Amino acid sequence: MTFTSLATAGGATWTLTASAGPIDDAVAGREVPATVPGEVQLDLLAAGLIGDPFDGDNEKVQEWIGYSDWRYRTSFDWVPTGDDRHDLVADGLDTAATITLNGTVVASTANQHRSYRFDVGALLREGANELVVDFRSPIEFAREQEQILGALPTVMHHPFNAVRKMASNFGWDWGIDVSSSGIVKRIGIDSWSGVRIAAVRPLVDVPDVIPGARTGTGVLTAHVDLDWAGALDSAEVEVTVAGASGSASVASGQTTATVVVEAGDVPLWYPRGYGEQPLHEVEVSVGGARWESRVGFRTVALDTAPDVFGTPFTIAVNGQPVYAKGANWIPGDPFLTRMTPERYRASVVDAVESGMNILRIWGGGVYESDEFYDVCDELGVMVWQDFLFACAAYSEEDPLRSEVEAEARENVTRLSSHASLVMWNGCNENIWGYLEWDWRRKIGDRTWGEGYYTEILPGIVAELDPTRPYSPGSPFSFTHWAHPNDERHGTMHIWTVWNDLDYDEYRSYRPRFASEYGFQGPPAWSTLADVVHDDPIDPYGPQMLVHQKAYEGNAKLERGLGAHLPHWRSIDEWHWATQLNQARAVAFGIEHFRSLYPLNTGSIIWQLNDEWPVISWAAVDVHGHRKPLWFALRRAYADRLLTFQPRDGALELVAHNDHGSDWTESLSVSRRRLDGSVLAEHEVSLDIEARGIVAVELPAELTTAGDPRSEYLVVGTAGGPRAFGYLVEDTELALVAPVDALAVEVAATSSGATVTITASSLVKDLVLQVDRVDPSARVDDGLVTLEAGESRIFTVTGAVGDAAWSGFPLLSSVNDLVTG
Template identity: 80%
Template sequence: MTFRPLTTDGGLAWTLAATNGPIPTELSGRTVPATVPGEVQLDLMAADLIGDPFDGDNEKAQEWIGCTDWRYRTTFSWAPTGHDREDLVADGLDTAATITLNGTVVATTANQHRSYRFDVTSLLVEGENEILVDFRAPVEFAREQEAILGALPTVMHHPFNAVRKTASNFGWDWGIDVASSGILRRIGLESWSGVRIAAVRPLVDVAGSVAGSSTGTGVLTAHVDLEWAGAPGSADVEVVVAGVASRIAASPTQSSVELRVDAGEVPLWYPRGYGSQPLHDVTVTAGDARWEGRVGFRTVGLDTTPDEHGTPFTISINGVAVYAKGANWIPGDPFLTRMTPERYRASVVDAVEAGMNILRIWGGGIYESDAFYDVCDELGVLVWQDFLFACAAYSEEDPLRSEVEAEARENVVRLSRHASLVMWNGCNENIWGYLEWDWRRRIGDRTWGEGYYTELLPAIVAELDPTRPYSPGSPFSFTRWAHPNDERHGTMHIWTVWNDLDYEAYRSYRPRFASEFGFQGPPAWTTLTDVVHDDPIDPYGHEMLVHQKAFEGNAKLERGLGAHLPRWRSIDEWHWSTQLNQARAVALGIEHFRSLYPLNTGSIVWQLNDEWPVISWAAVDVHGHRKPLWFALRKVYADRLLTFQPRAGSLALVAHNDHAEGWMETITVSRRRLDGTVLSEHAVPLDIAARGIATTALPAEVLRSGDERGEYLVAHGSDGSSAFHYFVEDTSLALAVPADALSVSTEAVEGGVRVTVTVHSLVKDLVLQVDRVDRSARVDDGLVTIEAGGSHTFTVTGAGDTSSWAGFPLLSSVNDLVAG
């Protein structure tokens, strides 16, 4: 069995041509070199026919691309291989494609989220062969399918819900509208005879282990799908894992076989913070065919058993309940072929280093590359996978239904080997939307997707992957009698805060599990200003608003400052204050949710990553700059959290111990002046069990401030954990002018510079905007509050020593906003 790639890397000369639609004069009748795998916009950029879609208002100027038909063409030589079958394999076509080989139409396709294989043995000729892949304009194709299926509600301006293509590729409230076409993954000829391994589902189980045990008896049940060609005899199918093999003889009448391997005592796979992540190679052979993968032995549970508070939502691994600390994940680039294993790893490392243990792949994106799940397997990051339905109603009739079933089956099988994948979810917000977003009146008695979420998809999961739990949607209450977004039941999305309320309103919610919530902030300064060219640059400038996709987004940023921070006096202050406010809002929400443990069992913030330079909810921008929000998440997602929370009309210290070991120490809570003078102290002894929580009321003498503008509360733990509380908003806090409050020294080190800030009065939420020195620079810490007499050293990599490390906006703090 051999595979010959028909890709640019394989030496082929692919070309691209526009064949129909609003084609510019300079492209009419012209072909340009194409890269395969690749996408139309990338080839047009490489040919200098368009500018970067991310820059300025190029998005609008390039709308024609999504309304145009495109043809990929190449020729290749072929000679008989002696095999019985010659298959044309295409693992990713975006989206409506017609494949023609030597003048004969091989197939038409209409689904980006699945792969294709066609027997072309009779169509190949010795010598030169020609292959054409013609793509229908994605925007026009979506409109055509909408006309066939009937218009159904959607949150966006294109009918993305009528086709099986990445929804956000048509634009989103954080995403650029660059509806693309292209050959996204490998395409080539596979020559084979006898038997072929069509698919493998290596489902794991653990027998005889005690909850929380580090080892157990590993059981692997391998479901192997087979395809036969020619006049084959029987073939031995063998599965090997952890040094143990199982073998069975299969005949050409069998399209699938099942083999069980009892692997013996094996180390168990856990998410990070709960244990190690041992992975075991799995090899499956059938005749000359071979399949390889890795598995981790573990069990997965989801507890939604009603309790006295409603309905919990608790994920467990190997019988151990996991407190979820995570983020939602969107496609990392609107042009998916630019995503590399290195980019995936860097983004998952962003999650890990922020203390996260779970990522939710949102339903408006894609079933991700195996490179994403591989790194999650290795680093112990749980993956919640949405099926690809988001913020819209979906027809349950053909031609859509058969595509939905095909893609679901293929991806459940493909992803079944990944230890990190622990949950399947039917849709994003569609059940909520049907109930509450005026969909029922508009839909009438037509189908809208309910059958997918409650019948088809759970049946596919039960058939193909019964080892993992399934949820019909997010949010979802797991009871037919409750609103799908009821805080007392299951999962909850909290968007009233961003849209309408002050972020203090997070404290009015008591979610069992918060699977979406968030607050916006701009990306790093250079990420934004490299693509926004308004002169002068302004939050409401034309190009600025091109890079702000949320409805009234910048107005909500301004309103969100509330009484917390003053209105900006410059664009630099706007950028810093809105970044800071984003971090403050989300941190307050997560600290509140954690203080509700065990009522609350986790939070998944919207969102970890960005796909282009944009003002958004992301913690890390598209160029990998960690926003102040990321540093806030690292603090509030730490295993051990100290937080001041309102309780019974007063203030309490809450300590949440999400750690495998108990937490025993004495925390000192003190009330201090901004100059560091200690006015009152109180010792809070902690003796918290593993995965436990303690709430301690604080005495009046600590809480009673004689000068609310000039005093604050602080709690310190021996492990570096801390919590601060202020008696007034920053706009009233008597912070010192930065020039009087701090001094800066620098030291050149290999690969960068150490910046030490020493303070003489409280400096609140200090951040180094290192990209302003060098776009490649990164800093190890941020959002640091330094008390009088203290200092903090930041390590900056990717930038040399310089005399300009002091001063706003490079060195930004609350002091700059209220006293600068």
């Protein structure tokens, strides 16, 4: 068996030509060197024919690219191998493509989310061959398909719901509209004889698992799909895992085989914070063909059985209920071929180090690269995988229907080996949209996607991967008699906060599982200033608004400050105040939801990552800068959380112990002046079982202030869980100016610097904006509140030289905003 790569890395030379459409004069008639895998814009950029699509207003300048047709061409030498079959394999074509080999059309394709294989033995020639891949304009193709299928409601200006292409590539309220085309994955000639392994589904089980057990009896059921060519009469399918093996004989032409391997007592895979993540190599062989992957032995279940409060939504791994702490995941780059294993790992590490144990792959993106799931397998991050339907109605007729079925079957099969994948979800917000967004009037009696979410997709999961639970959508209530976004049932999206309401309103909700909510903030200053060239730079400048895709986004940022923070007096204060307010808002929601445990069983914020330099809901910007929100998440998602929460007119200290060990500790809760002097103190003894929660009502002498402007509450220590409480908003606090409250010492190191900061009065939410000195610099801590007499050492890496770190905006705090 021989695979001849036709990718650039395999030695092939490709060219790219604009073949039709509103082609820019600089590109018209030119044959441009192309990289495969790759996308059109990246080749034009490499050739110096366009500027960086992210820069300034280049999105608008380059929109012609998405309205044009493109041709990829390569010539390659081929020598017969003596095999019986020669298949042209294309693992990713984006999107509407016609493939021509030596002047003969091989096939036309129309789905970015699946792979293709065509027998081209009769078309190959010994010696020189020519392969041409013609891509139809993605925008015009979508419009054509919309005419065939009928227009259906969608939230965007392009009819992305008429084609099987990454929806966000057409633009989103955080995403750039690049409408790309390209050969985005492996392409080549696969020559083989006898029998070929077409696919493997290595499904695991742990029968009679004991909840919380570290080991169990592992069973692997390998479903093997086979292709045949030539005169081979029979073959033996052999499967090995965890030192055990099994086999099955197959006759020529038999297309499936099932091999059960009893692996004996094996260590079990758990999400991070609940156990270890042992992975076991799986090898499948038949004839000369071989397939390898890894599995983790574990069971997954979803509890949606009605209870006295409504309908829970609880993920259990190996019978152990898991409190889900995570974020939604979007594609890490609009040009997917730029995503590398290193970028995937860095983003998943961002999730892990913030305390997350779950990522939800949102339905407007892609079924991710195996590298993404591999890292999640290794680091114990559960993956909730949406099928790719988001914020639109979708026709259930052909040609769309057959493409949906094909992609679902392929990707359920492809991803079945990954221990991290714990659930499939039918769609994002489409059921909600049908009921509440005026879709029913527009749709009438036409199909709109319900059949996908309630019949086709659950049927495919039940057939191909019955080991994982399925949800028809998010949000979803798991009952016909409730609104899909009813807080009492299933999953809930909360977008009244941000769109309309102050973040205080999070406390008016009691969701069983909050699977989408968030608040915007700008990226790191260097990320923003690198692409926004308004002079002077302003929140409402024309290029700034290019990098703000949300409707009235910057107006909502301004309104969102409310009474919490003062209005800015400079662009630096705007940047800091809105970043800080994002962190405050999301942490406020998380702490409230965690305080409701066990009524609430999960929080998945919108969103972890960005795909380009943009003002968005992300915790980490496109260049990997951890925004203040990320540091807020690290505290709010810590296994052990202390939080002050109002309850029935009183103030309670809530301690949530999402840890495998009991939490026994004596804590002092005190009311103090800003200078640190103690006004009242109360001892609290915690004795909380593992995965438990306790709420303690605080005495009036703690919560009744003599001068609320000059006092605060604190519990815990800097080295462990700690919480601060305030009796007035920051705009009313009598904070001391940083120049009078902070002493800063800087010491150079071989990798950057250490910055030691000591406070003589309370300083709230300190952040070092290290990227303002060096865009590649990073700091180990942020959003730190210092009490009088307290010091903190920050470790900075990067080329920061002799930066002083003693003034705003390099050193930012609430004190700067309040005192000016």
